Amino acid sequence: MRMRTSLRERRRQVIYVVPNLLTTGNLFCGLYAIMAVFGANYMKAAIAILVALVFDMLDGQSARWTKTTSQFGIEYDSLADLVSFGVAPGMLIYSWALSSYGLVGLAVVFAFVGCGALRLARYNVLAATADNRHFMGLPIPAAAATIASLMLLDHHILRLGREVKPVLILIVTFVLAFLMVSTIKYTKFKGMKLRAGEGFMYLVWGVIGVMLIVAAIAALARISQAEPEMLISIALFVLFAAYALSGVVMLAVNLMRRTARRSLEPERPSPFPSPHGGEDR
Numbered sequence: 001m002r003m004r005t006s007l008r009e010r011r012r013q014v015i016y017v018v019p020n021l022l023t024t025g026n027l028f029c030g031l032y033a034i035m036a037v038f039g040a041n042y043m044k045a046a047i048a049i050l051v052a053l054v055f056d057m058l059d060g061q062s063a064r065w066t067k068t069t070s071q072f073g074i075e076y077d078s079l080a081d082l083v084s085f086g087v088a089p090g091m092l093i094y095s096w097a098l099s100s101y102g103l104v105g106l107a108v109v110f111a112f113v114g115c116g117a118l119r120l121a122r123y124n125v126l127a128a129t130a131d132n133r134h135f136m137g138l139p140i141p142a143a144a145a146t147i148a149s150l151m152l153l154d155h156h157i158l159r160l161g162r163e164v165k166p167v168l169i170l171i172v173t174f175v176l177a178f179l180m181v182s183t184i185k186y187t188k189f190k191g192m193k194l195r196a197g198e199g200f201m202y203l204v205w206g207v208i209g210v211m212l213i214v215a216a217i218a219a220l221a222r223i224s225q226a227e228p229e230m231l232i233s234i235a236l237f238v239l240f241a242a243y244a245l246s247g248v249v250m251l252a253v254n255l256m257r258r259t260a261r262r263s264l265e266p267e268r269p270s271p272f273p274s275p276h277g278g279e280d281r
């Protein structure tokens with residue numbers, strides 16, 4: 001019995017270590033991105049931020065699958081996220097596009113990093129009572145991935161000039177900072193509940209969708225004689241930008257639906273008699 005108990009405890013400790021190792025990978029990618037920015041290797045910095053996003057997704061999923069979610073893991077994950085998705089993208093923004101603007105560029109970077117830190121703090125405080133279907137505000141990894149994918153898109157395709165790039169990055173950064181601290185709801189894909197038997201079908205459709213996307217990228221690369229990296233950068237930016245805008249779009253749709261419902265509701269008769277007596281004419 002003692003041998004079995006000790007084996008179970010060891011397995012439990014190993015399972016508990018796995019999510020934290022993935023979080024450490026996230027933190028390492030953030031540190032690598034910062035060092036790449038120091039060397040003006042913006043491509044490597046952007047790719048490291050996107051790899052950190054993969055580690056961030058895996059550590060949360062592994063903790064839920066192994067049922068080893070803990071307060072320590074939540075706090076450690078938030079600290080790693082602040083480095084990888086707050087400080088690293090902020091430094092990338094400043095060195096890549098805003099370094100010539102001095103204090104103005106620094107203020108823009110601080111707005112992004114500060115709002116990201118506030119977003120993480122609010123998430124930790126409300127984690128126990130938060131809606132399992134939606135995030136409140138844009139998650140900081142999605143905001144950082146939008147910045148990183150925009151940098152890749154500019155490197156391969158846009159090639160923005162010195163006059164256009166700072167203005168565009170300033171607008172995008174402020175919009176992302178506002179969305180992070182807003183109360184706009186964003187879908188949690190992990191909170192989607194599927195009925196019995198639906199999981200396998202969603203998996204099949206997901207595999208088919210990935211295959212179609214890869215085939216489309218390969219076909220476009222052959223037709224346009226473009227490099228696959230260019231098409232991948234377009235796909236990544238469209239994906240993350242669409243998610244960042246999805247909350248705003250859904251908010252506008254819900255407001256339009258409420259307005260339409262109110263306009264279609266019949267007017268209720270007044271409970272008070274008309275001051276002129278009899279019926280209103």
